[in-house]
Amino acid sequence: MAELQKDPMTRGDFLGFGILGTIVGAILTIPPAAFVLGPLINSDVRGQSDIPSGPDDWFEVTSISEVPESEPKVFTVDFPVEQVYGKPEIQEESGTSKQEFTVPSAIWLSWEHEINADGTYGQSLRPSFLDDRSDGFSESEIEEIQNSLNVLSSSCAHLGCPVRWLVREGEGEFLCPCHGGIYNINGEYVAGPPPRDMYSYDFEVREDGTVYARHEFDTGGANGPQEPFVI
Amino acid sequence: MIGRLRSQAFETGKFLTDWMEHRTGIVTMTEHFLYEPVPKRGAWLYTLGSATLFCISLQFLTGILLLFYYVPTTDHAWNSIYYIMNDAYFGTLIRGIHYWSANFLLVVIGLHMSQVFFSGGYKAPRELNWVVGVALLLLVIVLAFTGYLLRWDQDGFWASVVGMKIGSYSPFVGGPTIRFLMGGDVIGPSTLSRFFALHVWLLPAALAPLIGIHLYLLRKHGVFGSEFEYSDRLAKLHERERLESYEQYDEDEGEPFTGRRDREDRE
Numbered sequence A: 001m002a003e004l005q006k007d008p009m010t011r012g013d014f015l016g017f018g019i020l021g022t023i024v025g026a027i028l029t030i031p032p033a034a035f036v037l038g039p040l041i042n043s044d045v046r047g048q049s050d051i052p053s054g055p056d057d058w059f060e061v062t063s064i065s066e067v068p069e070s071e072p073k074v075f076t077v078d079f080p081v082e083q084v085y086g087k088p089e090i091q092e093e094s095g096t097s098k099q100e101f102t103v104p105s106a107i108w109l110s111w112e113h114e115i116n117a118d119g120t121y122g123q124s125l126r127p128s129f130l131d132d133r134s135d136g137f138s139e140s141e142i143e144e145i146q147n148s149l150n151v152l153s154s155s156c157a158h159l160g161c162p163v164r165w166l167v168r169e170g171e172g173e174f175l176c177p178c179h180g181g182i183y184n185i186n187g188e189y190v191a192g193p194p195p196r197d198m199y200s201y202d203f204e205v206r207e208d209g210t211v212y213a214r215h216e217f218d219t220g221g222a223n224g225p226q227e228p229f230v231i
Numbered sequence B: 001m002i003g004r005l006r007s008q009a010f011e012t013g014k015f016l017t018d019w020m021e022h023r024t025g026i027v028t029m030t031e032h033f034l035y036e037p038v039p040k041r042g043a044w045l046y047t048l049g050s051a052t053l054f055c056i057s058l059q060f061l062t063g064i065l066l067l068f069y070y071v072p073t074t075d076h077a078w079n080s081i082y083y084i085m086n087d088a089y090f091g092t093l094i095r096g097i098h099y100w101s102a103n104f105l106l107v108v109i110g111l112h113m114s115q116v117f118f119s120g121g122y123k124a125p126r127e128l129n130w131v132v133g134v135a136l137l138l139l140v141i142v143l144a145f146t147g148y149l150l151r152w153d154q155d156g157f158w159a160s161v162v163g164m165k166i167g168s169y170s171p172f173v174g175g176p177t178i179r180f181l182m183g184g185d186v187i188g189p190s191t192l193s194r195f196f197a198l199h200v201w202l203l204p205a206a207l208a209p210l211i212g213i214h215l216y217l218l219r220k221h222g223v224f225g226s227e228f229e230y231s232d233r234l235a236k237l238h239e240r241e242r243l244e245s246y247e248q249y250d251e252d253e254g255e256p257f258t259g260r261r262d263r264e265d266r267e
Helices: A011-045 A088-094 A139-148 B002-024 B026-034 B043-066 B077-086 B091-118 B127-150 B154-168 B174-182 B189-221 B227-253 B257-266
Strands: A059-063 A073-080 A102-111 A113-115 A121-124 A149-153 A164-168 A171-175 A189-191 A201-205 A210-217
Touching: A011 B174, A059 A073, A059 A102, A102 A210, A139 A149, A139 A201, A149 A201, A149 A210, B002 B026, B043 B091, B043 B189, B077 B091, B091 B127, B127 B154, B127 B189, B154 B174, B174 B189
Parallel strands: none
Antiparallel strands: A059 A210, A073 A102, A102 A149, A113 A121, A164 A171, A201 A210
């Protein structure tokens, strides 16, 4: 066996090396580790999100009158992504670029439908007063609209590909192009690999009939909570 | 005149080579690296490792060139590649080589790996070289994955989304790893910067020394048999070269005896 240590180590030496090693090791590893793990510290320890999602951070999606009665329609919302050089303070400080960094998110809006036992769609639950008016709603009307509106993230709950609406033999369904996940018009799981229903956004409808969404999702579902890596 | 020049040049060359050899041992090393007797049967199969090395070298060279124009920010990444592909001189060629040689690299690695597997080249004492090879394969796969996002087009973006989401399902480590890669909780500017850092610095820097170890271990054990067999073969090769040069000497200068008698004795 190779002889690495000629003199036997005393207990004092051992303790000394241990303490010195810990201090030097910490000085050498903590700064670079914290440097690259910054985002993990921010999101996991301090609970920050890169997309403003506080109680007041609502982003306009569309007007309620734009949502068709019996099929979904897709809208794009540019949620600002406040990461690294995209942070608003930094943009303001530099003054050279006022660009907001966004990754467009597609949101599907549809009216809730009754689902028959054989999977076909029954009646649309769209409130009938929408035929006459598109703004000036009372609180109870807003409540009714919110209860019958689906605000779905286009990211498939399986692996995050964008789903699309496919009409076949008169009946439509959400189909994921990557692995064939299928959801019905309410975003409920029908077939394929997804473990749960489509993610739906936190949203609110205001008096003037505008739909606002927040970058928050329901993380529950049939298979329990999952981390929403909805992009 | 010409003859004198030639012999002078030869002398100078010999002096320089000897000088380098004496100080660095580079001639012996080069000899050791270049001369490897291989069996005639299936000789093309033994070039797969070199083919892999060739593709990786291409990746390094064209990658360095692409860095002169590529900008890793969300608002300019796509534009900078568009510039490379449409305006830069030979941009299509340089990026095309980077793209296609990356594709071929994975294919060639697969062939190389199966050749080693089916010929039993992973057996003792070469197990560690197999292990290093697997590490290299994994690094190349992560390089391919991180390179895909840098294009910042629909293709690369959604492929990365799917890839990261697959990773996020791993128990315990999945979530933190993906958040580390994304640099937050959504794909954005930070994700692009991180993939860029991994793709052009961290992974190549890890890849290069591992390639060195891979080659060192290959040369240490040889492809065919032990070090002893190798030097044995090399000695035979040198002997043959010596005899050939003797014959040459014989023809050039017309001095009769040594070579010929030597050879006859031998036979």
